[in-house]
Amino acid sequence: MHNVTIPTLDGTTQIDHIFVSRFGIFVVETKNMKGWIFGGEHQSQWTQQIFKKSFKFQNPLRQNYKHVKALEAALDLPAETIHSVVVFVGNSTFKSPMPANVTKSGGYITYIKSFTEPVLSESQVQGALTQIQLGRLGPTRRTHVQHVQRLKARSDPSAERRCPKCGSPMIVRTAKKGAHAGKQFWACSDYPTCRTVQNIT
Incomplete structure (x- = not known):
């Protein structure tokens, strides 16, 4: 499903893509990039270098984490059956060691096929497909435009934002100590019951 x-x-x-099989559900994030790619599994930002110029971009594993969690919430399946996969297409080269679920070109197929133990029944597979189809928004230009507008709003500290975990309003707070002292972040207004936090950008 695309x-x-x-x-x-x-x-x-x-x-971007969802593969549903008896061996699990695979949530695939694609990146069409060129140049050298530097990044670590736990870094918030990765670097793309093209000749002498470098550009920062969000760690795609973190980006795909939200996709995985959204799918977990939409499906009545064990979390361990849903897997994150990142694939870089285009003329790019990894210059940092990458985890197994970060691949280039067709490498994602090899990774998905490495799961050889069935974890879902055929009825669960069909049920998941049905739930995704019923729950998704229509694949139209309007859906895409509205999604992009929401993404822009999330980067605006003055815009209203809801907690992705409990739905309560998010508020801007400032870290008072530690390595991030003075830095602003989004925090759930239902703290300490809900401890969800997000970066401003």
């Missing part, structure tokens, strides 16, 4: 936009408590999230 270009799947599903509603979340704080708006929508758009998933």
Whole structure:
């Protein structure tokens, strides 16, 4: 299933590709990039270098984490049956060691096929397909435009935002200590019951 936009408590999230099989559900984020790619599994930002110029971009594993969680919320299946996969297409080269679920070109197929133990029944597979189809927004230009508008709003500290976990309003707070002292971030207004936080950008 391709270009799947599903509603979340704080708006929508758009998933590039979803593979549903008896061996699990694979949520695939694609990146069409060129140049050298530097990044670590736990870094918030990765770097793309083209000749002498470098550009920062969000760690695609973190980006896809939200997609996975949104799909978990939409499906009545164990979380361990849903897997994150990132694939870089285009003329790019990894210059940092990457985890197994970050691949280039057709490498994602090899990764998906490495799961050889059935974890879902045929009825669960069909049920998941049905739930995704019923829950997704129509794959139209209007859906895409509205999704992009919501993404822009999320980067605006003055815009209203909802907690992706519990739906309560998010508020801007400032870290008072530690390595991030003075830095602003989004925090759930239902703290300490809900401890969800998000970066401003």
